[in-house]
Amino acid sequence: MILKQPVHTPEACTQSIGAVRDTLYVLSGKWKLPIIIALSAGPSRFKDLQRSLNDITPKILSKELKELELNEFVTRTVYATSPVTVEYALTRYSQTLNKIIEGMREWGVQHRKRMMSNSRKEKKLL
Amino acid sequence: MILKQPVHTPEACTQSIGAVRDTLYVLSGKWKLPIIIALSAGPSRFKDLQRSLNDITPKILSKELKELELNEFVTRTVYATSPVTVEYALTRYSQTLNKIIEGMREWGVQHRKRMMSNSRKEKKLL
DNA sequence: GATACCGGTATCCTTTTGTATAGCGCTTAA
């Protein structure tokens, strides 16, 4: 049988913290998850990605893509057209992140609702 | 009926990116999730938290706790002992993060396994 | 009286992250 509920012994917590920190490490920064989500609609070229992401600068996009490639979330394919075409695509491995992404998406949506209803309440109090 | 599979129209992706960025924003930084996990074992005092977290500096811990309080993930209670005792505890709202945390924990564990088996393969190739 | 713990704050510094701007070699379209 698999434990579904987290155990809260000090050791178990330390282990959880370690695992979560590993995850935070490879997903670090503002842009990695947004890039992965943008690519989830299908392969995309550099400039198109840049436009999808509300004007990330090319320097950062380039850097982040390299890191995503290193972590095997993204592939970079160069087509011998002229001039060359470069296409970025998600790997299968990137799909293991789906649960996290979906969790964050749902949470973000409900959090925004909560924030909005809070600010409505505050207005009423004035 | 509720759609379980993500939709990948450009608009849907832009919305997902927005929601995920909201989430990333409130969970930003290296320490917020680790702090929450550490507190999931029960309320804790400042110095104890610092020890649980493998030597986060007091400045950062203090700053992060303030932000967690602002976002209603954590409460700060001062007891009138002498000298005063300060206890940090999780709120109910912080439990809405459980799915995300659990997802990241699981992912971190399997990612580490994968990395280790990769490095074993590389050693064989040498 | 000296030392040590608690819950932090203050100061300074380094690293990381991000922005702004320019440019390059190549090609197609006007």
Place this chain on the structure above:
DNA sequence: TTAAGCGCTATACAAAAGGATACCGGTATC
């Protein structure tokens, strides 16, 4: 011939995050 798009890289800079160290007022302990 000029302008514009592509896939970046280079340079310079600013802002944010994080770390190191020291310290403070209060209390308890030796």
